[in-house]
Amino acid sequence: MRSVTQPRLLHFVALLLLAMTAGSCASQRATVEEVSPEGYPTLQGRFAEEGVLEPLVALEAFGAEGAFFISYQSADGVIYGGGNWANRIDLATEAADDDGTYSGPYILPLEYRQREPWTDVPEKEIIPALLSLDQWNRFHEQLFASVVPRTGQAGIVMHFDNDDYFLFYNDAGQFECRLFLHKPANYSVSENINFRDFLRLALPQLELFLQQEGIGNRRVVFSTGDVGAYSLPFLYVNLDLPVAAFMRYAPLPRNGSAAPAGTQTAQSVGHVAQSHLGGLALRPVSSVFRLLFAARDAAVETVRPTWLATLESEPIPEVTDGPGMDLEVWERRLDRITGRPATKGTIEYLIDGEDYFTRLIDALTSAQESILVRTYIFDNDDVAEKIGRLLRRRSAEGLDIKVLLDGFGTILATGTQHETLPEDYVPPESVRRFLEEDSDIDVRQVKNPWLTGDHVKTTIIDDQLAFTGGMNIGREYRYVWHDMMVETRGPVVDILRREFFDAWAYAGPAGDIGYFFHKMKAQREVAEDVGHPMRVLFTRTGDPEIFRTQREAIRSAQRYIYIQNAYFSDDAMLYELARARRRGVDVRVILPLVSNHGAMNQSNVLAANAMLEHGIRVFLYPGMSHIKAAVFDGWACLGSANWDKLSFRTNRELNLATSHPEAVDELLERIFAEDFAQSVELTEPFPARWSDHLMELVADYAL
Numbered sequence: 001m002r003s004v005t006q007p008r009l010l011h012f013v014a015l016l017l018l019a020m021t022a023g024s025c026a027s028q029r030a031t032v033e034e035v036s037p038e039g040y041p042t043l044q045g046r047f048a049e050e051g052v053l054e055p056l057v058a059l060e061a062f063g064a065e066g067a068f069f070i071s072y073q074s075a076d077g078v079i080y081g082g083g084n085w086a087n088r089i090d091l092a093t094e095a096a097d098d099d100g101t102y103s104g105p106y107i108l109p110l111e112y113r114q115r116e117p118w119t120d121v122p123e124k125e126i127i128p129a130l131l132s133l134d135q136w137n138r139f140h141e142q143l144f145a146s147v148v149p150r151t152g153q154a155g156i157v158m159h160f161d162n163d164d165y166f167l168f169y170n171d172a173g174q175f176e177c178r179l180f181l182h183k184p185a186n187y188s189v190s191e192n193i194n195f196r197d198f199l200r201l202a203l204p205q206l207e208l209f210l211q212q213e214g215i216g217n218r219r220v221v222f223s224t225g226d227v228g229a230y231s232l233p234f235l236y237v238n239l240d241l242p243v244a245a246f247m248r249y250a251p252l253p254r255n256g257s258a259a260p261a262g263t264q265t266a267q268s269v270g271h272v273a274q275s276h277l278g279g280l281a282l283r284p285v286s287s288v289f290r291l292l293f294a295a296r297d298a299a300v301e302t303v304r305p306t307w308l309a310t311l312e313s314e315p316i317p318e319v320t321d322g323p324g325m326d327l328e329v330w331e332r333r334l335d336r337i338t339g340r341p342a343t344k345g346t347i348e349y350l351i352d353g354e355d356y357f358t359r360l361i362d363a364l365t366s367a368q369e370s371i372l373v374r375t376y377i378f379d380n381d382d383v384a385e386k387i388g389r390l391l392r393r394r395s396a397e398g399l400d401i402k403v404l405l406d407g408f409g410t411i412l413a414t415g416t417q418h419e420t421l422p423e424d425y426v427p428p429e430s431v432r433r434f435l436e437e438d439s440d441i442d443v444r445q446v447k448n449p450w451l452t453g454d455h456v457k458t459t460i461i462d463d464q465l466a467f468t469g470g471m472n473i474g475r476e477y478r479y480v481w482h483d484m485m486v487e488t489r490g491p492v493v494d495i496l497r498r499e500f501f502d503a504w505a506y507a508g509p510a511g512d513i514g515y516f517f518h519k520m521k522a523q524r525e526v527a528e529d530v531g532h533p534m535r536v537l538f539t540r541t542g543d544p545e546i547f548r549t550q551r552e553a554i555r556s557a558q559r560y561i562y563i564q565n566a567y568f569s570d571d572a573m574l575y576e577l578a579r580a581r582r583r584g585v586d587v588r589v590i591l592p593l594v595s596n597h598g599a600m601n602q603s604n605v606l607a608a609n610a611m612l613e614h615g616i617r618v619f620l621y622p623g624m625s626h627i628k629a630a631v632f633d634g635w636a637c638l639g640s641a642n643w644d645k646l647s648f649r650t651n652r653e654l655n656l657a658t659s660h661p662e663a664v665d666e667l668l669e670r671i672f673a674e675d676f677a678q679s680v681e682l683t684e685p686f687p688a689r690w691s692d693h694l695m696e697l698v699a700d701y702a703l
Helices: 007-026 091-096 135-144 197-212 263-282 284-303 307-311 327-338 352-366 384-397 405-415 431-436 475-480 493-507 511-520 545-556 570-579 598-614 645-650 661-678 690-702
Strands: 057-064 067-074 079-083 106-109 112-114 129-131 154-160 163-169 173-180 188-194 220-221 234-238 243-248 343-345 348-351 371-376 400-406 442-446 458-461 465-467 485-491 532-539 561-562 586-592 617-619 629-631 633-640 653-658
Touching: 057 129, 057 220, 057 234, 057 384, 057 511, 067 234, 079 106, 079 561, 106 129, 135 173, 135 197, 135 220, 154 400, 154 653, 173 197, 188 352, 197 458, 307 570, 343 493, 343 570, 348 352, 348 661, 352 384, 352 458, 352 465, 352 475, 352 485, 371 384, 371 493, 384 400, 384 431, 384 545, 400 405, 405 442, 431 442, 431 561, 442 493, 458 493, 465 493, 465 598, 465 633, 485 493, 485 561, 485 633, 493 653, 532 545, 532 645, 532 661, 545 570, 545 629, 545 633, 545 645, 545 653, 561 661, 570 586, 586 661, 598 617, 629 661, 633 661
Parallel strands: 106 243, 129 220, 154 188, 371 400, 400 442, 561 586, 586 617
Antiparallel strands: 057 067, 067 079, 079 112, 154 163, 163 173, 220 234, 234 243, 343 532, 348 485, 371 458, 458 465, 465 485, 532 653, 561 629, 629 633, 633 653
């Protein structure tokens, strides 16, 4: 029998502790409000097909080659169940892997449950010891008491695999855990903790507990006490390999139809027809205006000369170390450029999916009156479905919830599934129907005349708190891409709310007329008067404000310009950056090494080569970065807008901008300093192909 080293022990401890967390929930079942089994996934509720409300107790468990068997005592008597493990766990890999990498969790569905004892039982190769629920309860009390706050109606969020859990002590002083989606509305999040970090705290206590219990068998099955439609009632651990696996009741099938092959094509064709034929009927003024503006812009760009070539004879100087532009003077110029003064608000950067989606779910579960969601993409993957079910639940609880989707963005995104999607996940056929099904959510879908889109992403909670930035609602934003959102409070929220309802009216059945009358209405201001000076900038048809302000910022910058963006194909901005570099400005651009659009990758090749040729430093971020941020001598501009023609001139976009020193310094430190350090600087041009030039045209006008 080989010894178990501490790094290898981490593998099974991770699974063991989460099972204890689940079991501890069940130990207080009488005090926990039941949740509909429709919730996905959930450790609360009941088995719809069996009505299981009491913890299950393992009576016998063993494994054979390729299969596992377990019998347990339920409220309806003894049940015999099991399933296959060989297609989910590679024991040879586990035994050979000695680097301490955590590769779980493994979840083995109970593929069958029957009342008759097994027949033709194979030889019992693995016979574990059975541990009781009382042992779980004793251990979790001493473990979680050290990390979960007992006062102040607060708890911690534990991030584990594809789910996040909320751990807290209820009003009766009893420990509970729930999926974070089911966090009590009156509780706040005091801390986020990664499960791996938690293991380092828990491992010494766990080793001591096992010794105190005198557990000698190296193979054990724990009865966790968990109940519910997605419960994890048993955990098998083999310390000799080591390997651990939860046994789980299979999820209930979703109500509603799944997306068959060809759905995206049919939805896209129908949406194009509605956007143009219906758009001309309901939105004649704006549709014609968009067409004329798009045609004019395309004509101007087609005949415009190659500007960069005019700079080739000018030398590239050393970077200046002088002062930057005068920000007070710059802000007064912005008043004239935009035609309005700055507003004010707070800024909290939420970097990457763990930060943002944790905070978003916290806000959604705590909302008291209203939730307004405006997004380019509301995907149909597992992450988006969880958010959708949470919105449906809050709607059933009486909140006013409105969701505004861009038609093309959502339809095209739902036609492809990310490679990290969980096995056997079946997406809903229609996001809109899914959100509206059995709920009072009001959903509108933005039409896309002449292929223009609404690329804005804002979520507004109770008219007091708003999120905005680059993230849509989907799996890649939560787990895969590098991205950023901003949480803000203050008068800026009133502006974001007004913009939401402008877009909401335009997308409604009255179209242009509804939009006109809504713009004529007086808008109430209800947000808290807090924060520092900041601006909301827009791209609207006929008014490329985000382009104009950033172009002037480039022309005014004296010391440095830092930009991070995944889509970099606007020739006019490349020309302005090259001119700035020839004034001695330190110009640096971060591009992703991998993009979600193959064509945009090729377009970025040409942009990177051009920048490198003109003295601009280009950094390649490892992986996909979807961040859209820039800093010009202490003035920051960030939000939804890319550095391409669609975002600068065609689509609806929304950015926030500020010269507030603390906000800008934090952005420089947490985004640019860290991402420059993680990226590789480009020192030689990429090989350019003829197809790159063709794809640049596609990127300019179609992506």
